[in-house]
Amino acid sequence: MGNTSSMLTQYDIEEVQEHCNHAFSQQEIVSLYHRFCQLDRSGSGFISADEFLSVPEFAVNPLAERLLRMLDGLNFKEFVAFLPAFSSRTSLQQKIEFIFKVYDLDCNGKVTFDDVLNVLRDLTGSFMSEQQRQEVLTRVLEEAGYTPDSSLTLPDFMKILGNSDLKMEVEVPID
Known part of the structure; x- marks a missing residue:
C-alpha cells in the first residue's frame, strides 16, 4: 500500500x-x-x-x-x-473533534480567543473589520458561558457545538 x-x-x-x-x-x-x-x-x-x-x-x-x-x-x-x-456516516462528536484540531494550531489541547479569532480572519478576510470579529466572537463566547480569557478544551467545544447541525459532508464518487 x-x-x-x-x-x-x-x-x-x-x-x-x-x-x-x-x-x-x-x-x-x-x-x-x-x-x-x-x-x-x-x-x-x-x-x-x-x-x-x-x-x-x-x-x-x-x-x-x-x-x-x-x-x-x-x-x-x-x-x-x-x-x-x-462523511455522512460520521457522528457529530467526531466532526467536532476534527474542527477542534483545525482550531488548535499548537496542538496543546486548548483553543484560545486568539485561535478562534485567527480562524475568523481566515474565513472573513476583508468582509469584517478586526473590531467586528472581536465583538462577534466575544458575544458568541459569552452566550455560551465563556469569556475571551477562557481556553476552550474539546469538552467545551462539544458543549458549544453539540446541538448544532454541522454540514461537513463530501460525497465520494464511485468509479
Missing part, C-alpha cells in the same frame, strides 16, 4: 476500512485510492502540500493552510483516516 502503483488487495481495503472506523464502503475506499494515486503525482506513496494545493477547490479554501498542517505527507491509510470528518 505504500507504493501507489500497486493495486489494493482485499486485505488492504479491509485494513483501511477498519482504520477509518468504517466511515467508507469498500467501493468508496477503492475510489479514494484512485483519487490518492492521481494526487500523488510523484508516485512517492505520500501526498505533499503542493500536490494538495493542485486541487483547485482545496487551494481556494480559506482554511487550506490550516488543513495542510494536518495533511502534508500523508500516505493512503492516513489520507483516508483524515476524511471521515466529511
Whole structure:
C-alpha cells in the first residue's frame, strides 16, 4: 500500500476500512485510492502540500493552510483516516473533534480567543473589520458561558457545538 502503483488487495481495503472506523464502503475506499494515486503525482506513496494545493477547490479554501498542517505527507491509510470528518456516516462528536484540531494550531489541547479569532480572519478576510470579529466572537463566547480569557478544551467545544447541525459532508464518487 505504500507504493501507489500497486493495486489494493482485499486485505488492504479491509485494513483501511477498519482504520477509518468504517466511515467508507469498500467501493468508496477503492475510489479514494484512485483519487490518492492521481494526487500523488510523484508516485512517492505520500501526498505533499503542493500536490494538495493542485486541487483547485482545496487551494481556494480559506482554511487550506490550516488543513495542510494536518495533511502534508500523508500516505493512503492516513489520507483516508483524515476524511471521515466529511462523511455522512460520521457522528457529530467526531466532526467536532476534527474542527477542534483545525482550531488548535499548537496542538496543546486548548483553543484560545486568539485561535478562534485567527480562524475568523481566515474565513472573513476583508468582509469584517478586526473590531467586528472581536465583538462577534466575544458575544458568541459569552452566550455560551465563556469569556475571551477562557481556553476552550474539546469538552467545551462539544458543549458549544453539540446541538448544532454541522454540514461537513463530501460525497465520494464511485468509479
